[in-house]
Amino acid sequence: QKEVEQDPGPLSVPEGAIVSLNCTYSNSAFQYFMWYRQYSRKGPELLMYTYSSGNKEDGRFTAQVDKSSKYISLFIRDSQPSDSATYLCAMTTPGTASKLTFGTGTRLQVTL
Amino acid sequence: GAGVSQSPRYKVAKRGQDVALRCDPISGHVSLFWYQQALGQGPEFLTYFQNEAQLDKSGLPSDRFFAERPEGSVSTLKIQRTQQEDSAVYLCASSLAPRGNNSPLHFGNGTRLTVT
Numbered sequence: 169q170k171e172v173e174q175d176p177g178p179l180s181v182p183e184g185a186i187v188s189l190n191c192t193y194s195n196s197a198f199q200y201f202m203w204y205r206q207y208s209r210k211g212p213e214l215l216m217y218t219y220s221s222g223n224k225e226d227g228r229f230t231a232q233v234d235k236s237s238k239y240i241s242l243f244i245r246d247s248q249p250s251d252s253a254t255y256l257c258a259m260t261t262p263g264t265a266s267k268l269t270f271g272t273g274t275r276l277q278v279t280l
Numbered sequence: 281g282a283g284v285s286q287s288p289r290y291k292v293a294k295r296g297q298d299v300a301l302r303c304d305p306i307s308g309h310v311s312l313f314w315y316q317q318a319l320g321q322g323p324e325f326l327t328y329f330q331n332e333a334q335l336d337k338s339g340l341p342s343d344r345f346f347a348e349r350p351e352g353s354v355s356t357l358k359i360q361r362t363q364q365e366d367s368a369v370y371l372c373a374s375s376l377a378p379r380g381n382n383s384p385l386h387f388g389n390g391t392r393l394t395v396t
Contacts, residue, residue, distance in 0.1 A: 172322075174322075176320065209389070209392075210389050211284070211371055211373075211387030211388050211389045211390055212323065212371070212387045213387065214384045214385065214386075217384065256322050256323075258322075267313075267325050267328060267336065268315075268323075268325065268385070269325075270322030270323050270324070271322050272320070272321055272322050273320075273321070273322050
């Protein structure tokens with residue numbers, strides 16, 4: 169079993185929909201949580217970073233962490249076709265620099 | 281430079297050939313990472329440098345993989361005697377801080393290696 173589980177999708181939603189992306193993890197030592205967006209044939213780019221349980225909002229994006237359930241989520245409001253990409257969750261433990269453990273990635277398609 | 285630059289973007293190698301992949305990190309970035317991303321998977325950690333020192337190489341899959349960063353800037357990932365299972369995208373990332381969990385990683389666009 170992988171340390172980080174993420175549904176690979178694909179997930180198809182209409183423009184304007186609210187998107188919910190999720191990851192579960194098994195290693196309770198993970199303390200820092202990130203969401204990356206990866207367009208086709210590009211490198212991952214950091215969207216959200218958080219280290220505490222609760223919600224963090226940035227524009228149309230909200231990251232949610234529940235350490236007690238070992239569950240993290242990314243919500244995208246008012247989704248746009250330009251949001252179509254693969255979304256990767258990633259996490260790391262303190263003192264390991266940015267040695268990230270990634271999920272498989274969820275491929276999202278936002279249709280007109 | 282504006283971002284992390286990797287070359288070549290695409291590399292096709294015959295099984296058994298040696299390959300060298302280059303990474304130019306963002307100027308001034310202390311930390312440099314190599315990740316391997318297989319098709320349909322998330323990136324997996326290979327190795328980490330702080331300046332010229334390779335502090336963690338626990339993710340290198342075999343002794344055929346070797347990485348260096350001799351002057352603390354440009355890094356090269358070398359794969360000897362390539363095998364088909366080495367086919368993947370190799371991503372380089374850099375960050376400003378040493379061992380900084382609060383310092384975001386900036387990824388390059390990767391080198392797509394295909395071993396035939």
